[in-house]
Amino acid sequence: MRASEIREFHTPGSGIFFRAKRRLLSERTPYQKMEIYETASHGRVLFLDGLVQTTEKDEFFYHEMLVHPAMMAHPRPQEVLIIGGGDGGTLREVLRHRVRSAVLVEIDPRVIEACRKHFPGLSSSFGDKRAEIVIGDGNRYIRETGRRFDVILVDSSDPVGPSAVLHQKDFYAALKSRLRPGGVIAAQAGAPLFYLEHLLRKRVFLEELFSFALYYLGPVPTYPGGLWCYAFLSDRVDPLKRLRRDIPRKMKYYNAEVHRAAFALPEFLKETPGRPRR
Numbered sequence: 001m002r003a004s005e006i007r008e009f010h011t012p013g014s015g016i017f018f019r020a021k022r023r024l025l026s027e028r029t030p031y032q033k034m035e036i037y038e039t040a041s042h043g044r045v046l047f048l049d050g051l052v053q054t055t056e057k058d059e060f061f062y063h064e065m066l067v068h069p070a071m072m073a074h075p076r077p078q079e080v081l082i083i084g085g086g087d088g089g090t091l092r093e094v095l096r097h098r099v100r101s102a103v104l105v106e107i108d109p110r111v112i113e114a115c116r117k118h119f120p121g122l123s124s125s126f127g128d129k130r131a132e133i134v135i136g137d138g139n140r141y142i143r144e145t146g147r148r149f150d151v152i153l154v155d156s157s158d159p160v161g162p163s164a165v166l167h168q169k170d171f172y173a174a175l176k177s178r179l180r181p182g183g184v185i186a187a188q189a190g191a192p193l194f195y196l197e198h199l200l201r202k203r204v205f206l207e208e209l210f211s212f213a214l215y216y217l218g219p220v221p222t223y224p225g226g227l228w229c230y231a232f233l234s235d236r237v238d239p240l241k242r243l244r245r246d247i248p249r250k251m252k253y254y255n256a257e258v259h260r261a262a263f264a265l266p267e268f269l270k271e272t273p274g275r276p277r278r
Helices: 057-071 090-096 109-118 118-126 138-144 161-167 169-177 192-209 256-262
Strands: 007-010 014-028 033-039 042-048 053-055 078-084 100-105 130-135 149-155 180-192 212-219 226-236
Touching: 007 033, 007 042, 014 109, 033 109, 042 109, 042 161, 057 090, 057 149, 057 180, 057 212, 057 226, 057 256, 078 090, 078 138, 090 100, 090 118, 090 149, 100 109, 109 118, 109 130, 118 130, 118 169, 138 169, 149 161, 169 180, 169 192, 180 192, 192 212, 192 226, 212 256
Parallel strands: 078 100, 078 149, 100 130, 149 180
Antiparallel strands: 007 014, 014 033, 033 042, 042 053, 180 226, 212 226
């Protein structure tokens, strides 16, 4: 089926559009509406509930910056957990490191199946012998599993609707309980331009839970505002010290200089409600 233009509205009066060559998939899964388009400018684009999740052209910005700051700051990550990430991009980046295992917990199996077919560049690592795919709710998984991990990565949707629970204090406390000593958590936190008040409130409880609770930034051109925020969390690991030197080859965005620069925050993101600036 052909489509001429597809849009995502970030506000009632602004957003992003793509000139589409054709629609590859459109279906409603038990969890969400999923669409995949072939576009003229960004290759294939995955939409969930009308929101851009990933594009072939710029996915590397997001996946590299979610994964590698945590993986490079940890001295020897072996066991990794990914919450969400059904497109496979986060798993792909994790497996560029010499890990022993990577568990990916995705609630919607149709996302995995569709991305295996339509996004081979993202989903190629699903077949890696180190990868374990669990179909289920990530919030439930971390509360029921007895396993512990060196690095946990939260590749969730924005802090609205069903995904809101993945941005709350109880969820992060449960994540912390699944860390090995010296473990690290990295989580996508949303668009500073549109979720600033949420980010400022969230930092309050993150700093209560973790000795190191730092936001960092990176560009994602097709996400709302073009600038994306992530959280780095640990009780022992400072992301600006003892950075490993064995960065995987053939990165498109991430490097040691980008890593350090990402933690330099603009003034508007340094504020915390009810607390003076540091």
